[in-house]
Amino acid sequence: MSAPADDRKHWLEPPEWWKKSKPLRWVPILIGIAVVAPGLWVAKKTLAPGGHPEKARFTEVAADPVVLLDNLSSYSSVEAARAALDAVRTPYTVAPVRPAPSSKYPPRDRDTVLAAGYRHLGVEGQLTLEFFNDRLYEATFIPSDAGDYGDKLHKADTRLKRDRNGRAERIIGNLRIASNVDFADTDVGRSLQTKPYVIWQDVRLVQQLDEWDQRFIALPGKSAP
Numbered sequence: 001m002s003a004p005a006d007d008r009k010h011w012l013e014p015p016e017w018w019k020k021s022k023p024l025r026w027v028p029i030l031i032g033i034a035v036v037a038p039g040l041w042v043a044k045k046t047l048a049p050g051g052h053p054e055k056a057r058f059t060e061v062a063a064d065p066v067v068l069l070d071n072l073s074s075y076s077s078v079e080a081a082r083a084a085l086d087a088v089r090t091p092y093t094v095a096p097v098r099p100a101p102s103s104k105y106p107p108r109d110r111d112t113v114l115a116a117g118y119r120h121l122g123v124e125g126q127l128t129l130e131f132f133n134d135r136l137y138e139a140t141f142i143p144s145d146a147g148d149y150g151d152k153l154h155k156a157d158t159r160l161k162r163d164r165n166g167r168a169e170r171i172i173g174n175l176r177i178a179s180n181v182d183f184a185d186t187d188v189g190r191s192l193q194t195k196p197y198v199i200w201q202d203v204r205l206v207q208q209l210d211e212w213d214q215r216f217i218a219l220p221g222k223s224a225p
Helices: 016-020 022-046 078-087 146-156 187-191 203-216
Strands: 067-069 093-097 110-120 123-132 136-143 168-172 175-179 198-202
Touching (some): 078 110, 110 136, 123 203, 136 146, 136 203, 175 203
Antiparallel strands (some): 093 110, 110 123, 123 136, 168 175
């Protein structure tokens, strides 16, 4: 005669020692955590702030930079610019701006390097270097003597011609140069206390920064970085 149904043990039923060893009941759970947790960590890293799909485009370095002035070229890093200033023993300050990373927009890191005693073409003045995502895109020089510097500037670049208002602009490929030095050295410019300047820009990076501002700076609920 077969045993009563209540006395039969199903082959999947755990043995008595398993029932009595309560700590062992956590083994399957711990194994599951060990398997799943790494996947969750990878997913979190993938979706972490700063993972915007266009991040690479807004941080890439072009293979054909342009020379802005002296030995400073566009797309140079902040560290490279600092090394160049150290080489000519020119003191400087660095002012970084680091918005919080977000997956809603690409990085918009900005750095401004200011060298108050920089010499260009033998004239001392103030040099300001602007960086967008650790890429130099603009250099501005304000000479202490507009007349002396203007003469030397035109000798160094004979194609930088002034217009009737005493301003000059020249675009060569991706390089843009603009100056008001001649106007600042006129009677009108001096009476208006016009500050002379020359600015060198890589138009690619300037356009990319403008694109960033147009597309992302007005995000709903987000203020400008």
